[in-house]
Amino acid sequence: MLAADPKDADALLGAIRAEAAHGRHPRIVVPLNDWTVDSANAVNRALGLGGLDATTVTNARNKHAMKEALLAAGVRTPRSRLVESEQELLAAVEELGLPVVIKPYDFGGSGGVVLATTREEALAGLAESKGVIAQYGEAFNILGDKYLVEQMVDSDDEVSVEVLCGAGRARVLAVTEKYLSPRPWFAELAHLVPSHRTGDRELTELAEAACTALGIDRGLAHVEIKFGADGAPWVIEVAARPGGDGIMDQVERAYALNPYALHIGSYLGTDLLDVAAAAVPTRTSAIAFLKAAPGRIEDVLDGKPLPPEVRTINISAKPGDVSQAAKNWSTREGLIELEWDELFGAKTDLPVTTARDLADQIFVMGEAAG
Ligand SMILES: Nc1ncnc2c1ncn2[C@@H]1O[C@H](COP(=O)(O)OP(=O)(O)OP(=O)(O)O)[C@@H](O)[C@H]1O
Ligand SMILES: [Mg+2]
Incomplete structure (x- = not known):
């Protein structure tokens, strides 16, 4: 065990170099959550171990950069604007039309994600979102200085998809059905694996295209997809790490396969895409x-x-x-x-x-x- 702040690449490098003096060298640093995607891969690059490149990390952590990369690749995702002030917010609402979803551009856990159906709710939503960042921003090492205003995908049907990534290719491992809290928030109440939508071709292709669009070329990615009222799937976001909230345990039980073995194996350079694609669920968790x-x-x-x-x-x-x-x-x-x-x-x-x-x-x- 190394004593260092896992969010701080320099602290990690210092701890790793101290171990090197004793002849111990890491083969790879594998991030397991959003807060370590940047630091882990900065360490990997600094030590010449490979890892995600810096642009990919930005694409995966900054929701604005993510949207631009997805749209540039023709991946279906809601239109959005980046705002800081109330004035910019109202201009964005004018342009995108109501309802909108307001969220910090670099946080997670649905923290500060708010629905607004009127201009007044939008103003209150921005203030609420800023309040959440004031409370948690420092602990999670995020800036929270800008907010994304997005067109709303209007339904309560949502899934998350675990995708194993490789160079220019990706394969879906599992689809998880997500259960949301009543509006105007979007708290996650439950996750069920496998979703009855598992194997849906349009969904599978969209999830895989989202990962390659962002340049994620190793490890598991967690893709969130919401269905419009007409059933069309839209990418809400992509994280360059396995799903959180205990979802990996549910995948392991449903598929009798440890998803972390795929994530780590992939970071170590083994091509496991066929293993992911061939996995079959036998029970529900x-x-x-x-x-x-x-x-x-x-x-x-x-x-x-x-x-x-x-x-x-x-x-x-x-x-x-x-x-x-x-x-x-x-x-x-x-x-x-x-x-x-x-x-x-x-x-x-x-x-x-x-x-x-x-x-x-x-x-x-x-x-x-x-
Ligand atoms: N444009 C949108 N249209 C409809 N619903 C949305 C939209 N954006 C976000 N949501 C809802 O809010 C939830 C959280 O949003 P998002 O994933 O962007 O934030 P997050 O803080 O990274 O969330 P988490 O870490 O919980 O996945 C989504 O899973 C979705 O249910
Ligand atoms: Mg999310």
Whole structure:
């Protein structure tokens, strides 16, 4: 274990050079989350180990650069404008038309992602988004000085796609069905693998084209795709790392294959695209987040009997905590993981309804918060 800030390439290089004095050298540095894509690949390049090039890292971390690269390659993604001030925001709303989605251009976890259906909501949304960055920006080492205003893809149908990348090619490993919170936020409530849309040709081709458009040439990428009211798929964003939120564990259970082995193997230079393309799911696995009703949590009743499909439960809230409406990753009170021996042929609400039933039993609420 090296003692260094994983977000800081210079600190990592210092720690690695100290190890080199003892004859220990890394073969490759593999990023597992958004906050380390830049630093890991800067270290890889500095040490001559390969890794993603700097432009690709920018394409994957800066949502504005990403949109430009996707559009330039003809990949379907909502039109957007980069804004800083209220004046620029209103001009963007004028140009794009309502509703719009406002988001920081370099954050994640749905933090500060807000829907606006009026000019007033847009102004309030920008202020809210700036507030989220003021709270979390420093801890995550992000600038948050600019915001993206996007045309909205208007439905609640969304998937994320795990794609294994190679030089100029990419292959879909798994499609995950995503469950979203009520609007105006887009918090993730649950993820289920495999989505009933697995194998859909248009979806597969769009996800693979998005990765090659950004120049991602190794490792797993996590592509988020939302369907318009007419069913057409639109790329929301692409991350040059495996999915978070426990999705990799669900992929492993559904496919009996460890996706990190593909990610790391690919960074080490092995071509595993055929392995990804040939993977077949044999069961269904899901993760769903526990959400207490808004208000003060008086008591937490652990030890309730669980339905047979619930394989793990993890409660993070304690008595005295205040629960807020589902807004982003920070407003969760716990999680469950579920497993079924069958594959679902259509979208099932079971992850969300099971989590809701359990949360209602577990969290004893006091008076409602404002
Ligand atoms: N243009 C859009 N139209 C419709 N919905 C959108 C749009 N942009 C974002 N969303 C919704 O908001 C969610 C979060 O947006 P986005 O992925 O850009 O932010 P993020 O903070 O990187 O999210 P996360 O880390 O949770 O994936 C999306 O998954 C989607 O549900
Ligand atoms: Mg996202």
